[in-house]
Amino acid sequence: MTDVKVECVQGNIAAQPDMDAVVNAANARLMPGSGVAGAIHDAAGPGLALECQGLAPIEPGQAVISSGHDMPNRYIIHCLGPVYGVDEPSDQLLADCYRNALALAEQYQLSSIAFPAISTGVFGYPVREAATVAMAAISEKLTALQSVRKIRMVLYSGSDLNVFKEALERTPLAGCNG
Structure with missing residues (x-):
């Protein structure tokens, strides 16, 4: 049994000031891009791209951590998700993103993390x-978490929020209070 709270909210991943870390859905070079990567780099400022030069490139499923720069979060965890239909096995690589990001959050003794x-x-x-x-990847890691007490899924659209809430309700989260 764990007391980790898992929640789904609609919002902007780059505007989660109460979280120790936010996760960037990064590209392999960890540079600004569209979507999440663009929003996070815009909010963090040019220092993020400079720091990321020394962390890149990364492979699908891999996660690396940087400081938060101009964001209110202490850290940004960068994950390279799989390109669907190209990077295989895509489900395993996507799950690795969540597992590896949670492992980094634990390593840095963070209490909260927000994912896109x-x-x-x-x-x-x-x-x-x-x-x-x-949700399956998060569920399997819950009992091993010592410092992480809150996991937030931040969805940009209302339709994505509904899909993630349904997945959360379908997933046995090892006694979490989410």
Whole structure:
């Protein structure tokens, strides 16, 4: 049994001031891009791209951590999700993003982390499948978490929020209070 709270909210991943870390749905070079990567780089300022030069490139499923720069969060965890239909096995690589980000949050003794819907934008991962993979990966890590007490899924659209809420309700979260 764990007392980790898992929640789904609609909002902007770059505007989660109460979270220790936010997760960037990054590209391999960890540079500004469209969607989540663009929003996070815009909010963090040019120092983020400079720091990320030394962390890149990363592979699908991999996660690396940087400081938050001009964001209110202490850290940004960058994950490269799979391009759907290209990077295989896509479900395993997507799950690795969530597992590896949570492992970094634990390593840095963070109490809270906010995720976007990794790979569901320009990488083309179907939202319903991505939500199922994300919730299963989070669920399997819950009992191992010592410092992380809050996991937030931040969905940009109302339709994505509904899909992730349904996936959360379908997933046995090891006694979490979410």
